[in-house]
Amino acid sequence: MGAGTEPDGSSRSDEEWERFLRESVAGTADAPKEPSARARDVAQRLHGEPGHGPEGRRSHTPVRPERRTGRYVVGLLALLVLLVVALAPGRIVDLFAGADSPPSANHPAQVSPAEAAQRPTVDEPFRGSPAASWAGGAEGISVPKAGAVGWMSAAEVERALARSRDFLVASGLDRGVLRGERPEKAIALINPHQKDVQDLLKTAFRAPSEKNDPLLLFSRFQPSRTHLVGDVVKTRGGLTYREGERGALQVTADVTFVYPVTRADAGGDDEIVRTIVRRELVLSWDDPDKVITEPGTFSIVSYKYDMTNGGCGAPTGYFTPPFGTDRRADGSGKKVDPYDRSAPVGRGESSGDECGRATRS
Structure with missing residues (x-):
């Protein structure tokens, strides 16, 4: 079985492998227990890039997606408070x-x-x-x-x-x-x-x-x-x-x-x-x-x-x-x-x- 191929013989692009390994590092439920040789190579390359170094659990701060709706709600509440005052x-x-x-x-x-x-x-x-x-x-x-x-x-x-x-x-x-x-x-x-x-x-x-x-x-x-x-x-x-x-x-x-x-x-x-x-x-x-x-x-x-x-x-x-x-x-x-x-x-x-x-x- 060559590098870059799955057990059924299908192949994955480098982009797909990178995404797969990022999800594995993040702890997804389907992360592989023993990555292939190609996976190890790509993982080493990813760890060499800025922003992908190892990080302790205590310092981990998840980034929440921005919600524009929240801004509108806060603005509306502020206007109501000003009106009451x-x-x-x-x-x-x-x-x-x-x-x-x-x-x-x-x-x-x-x-x-x-x-x-x-x-x-x-x-x-x-x-x-x-x-x-x-x-x-x-x-x-x-x-x-x-x-x-x-x-x-x-x-x-x-x-x-x-x-x-x-x-x-x-x-x-x-x-x-x-x-x-x-x-x-x-x-x-x-x-x-x-x-x-x-x-x-x-x-x-x-x-x-x-x-x-x-x-x-x-x-x-x-x-x-x-x-x-x-x-x-x-x-x-x-x-x-x-x-x-x-x-x-x-x-x-x-x-x-x-x-x-x-x-x-x-x-x-x-x-x-x-x-x-x-x-x-x-x-x-x-x-x-x-x-x-x-x-x-x-x-x-x-x-x-x-x-x-x-x-x-x-x-x-x-x-x-x-x-x-x-x-x-x-x-x-x-x-x-x-x-x-x-x-x-x-x-x-x-x-x-x-x-x-x-x-x-």
Whole structure:
């Protein structure tokens, strides 16, 4: 049997032999176990050509055939994304920020002019507001993973963080407190031996003033004047923590609350105003061996808040949202965006700043 012939006597061209050997090297199912002399000659010649040297399996990278259809699909998807961004940029921002985001997601969400122009209703009190996409109640207050800090183990830090959020719920979300009731559950979490805060609590509810105002720590509306709309208060923000003085666990809460309210005697008038409050509280869970405290309580290091659509003038102990003509006259100060959480909270114990005018609610 001569070189270049098959067992049946037929012959193959050099091109066919080269193709056959390439397929054999690639591992086709019908590759011959023992090539003929001609096959060996052609194989040696192929291995001498550039690009046909031996290659290890780990470095083998198959080349996939180009598909023009894929380019068209990718281009179509890109056009759709650009269209969505142009029509509803706020939705894209909220998609990446998320309702459960930590406080670092502080830049204000955007809504389109058409959305912002929509009036809130009793059934949709957050309509036209960036808060429409926020979580409600405690779900909007994020809590970080706990680790050991100072005198506390990781498990103790976890309990302290949970109780810190409990204070935010009891002081800013409890329905009774929002209707003007005394915030007993929240007060029970404050160190009873902290004299300055206890003095504030004794005076604030009886004779509110700029220095001793319950609104510094609690959200309250006067039920004879204002009614809350619906059962949901929208929230965004959360807790952070670090080691404080004398090895204490220091927790910082930075949370924005959005309260939809209407006039108590509205009758057929369903004008809805959203009072927006951003609070910053710094709490210290002290080592009882170093600070006089009670188990399960914290000391308040500082407290401050920003508020829009909550009323101006002398403190009354309640938020007093403006309605009708009062709303147009209220807020003679600088314009502020109550949803912008990128700037530090400005209002404190002795603040005498005039009310800001909300650019949106």
